[in-house]
Amino acid sequence: MSSEQHRRVTVHGDKEVVVEFDPELTFECVDECTWCCHHGVLLYEQDFFKLANHASLSDATVQRKGTDFIKREPKDRDEHVDVDGQACYFLREDGLCELHAEHDWKPARCSTFPLEVSVEDGEIHVSVRDKAREYCDGLHVSDRRVIDNLEAFLPEVLWELDDPTTRKEL
Secondary structure (H helix, E strand, C coil): CCCCEEEEEEEEECCEEEEECCCCCEEEECCCCCCHCCCCCCCCCHHHHHHHCCHHHHEEEEEEEEEEECCCCCCCCCCCCCCCCEEEEEEECCEEEEHHHHHHHHHHHHCEEEEEEEEEECCEEECCCCHHHHHCECCCCCCHHHHHHHHHCCCHHHHCCCCCCCCCCC
């Protein structure tokens, strides 16, 4: 998408993002996919403190290069795991997220999937993660246009952060 096609969209009443994906893009989670759960989940500071209400931080998190993540751990099964047999600490045997299913909460980084957030010239830009285009089964499978549902993908906390960039991997 060329810079002339980038579109400014207002979310949460007064927050603005620059959208860098086709406005016709659709997304819906697909049962038993869990591709997004194969990665260490980036935890923003607010998420880190909220997670403490639901889990032992020493068991569930790891810090790399000054950034907190939810751990990946070996899972004793063939499905719902990455090629190395690991997945998110909170991915249950049934393929559901413990945090979302049992506490109706998920870290901001999980909410943004399959999108990627970056900051350019002080503005939040939103695109589709390159790997999601390759692996995510939920793209283009429904009528749920991402651009019409950006508030669900972009938690308000992103505007409170010095750097809401999501391209940080464990």
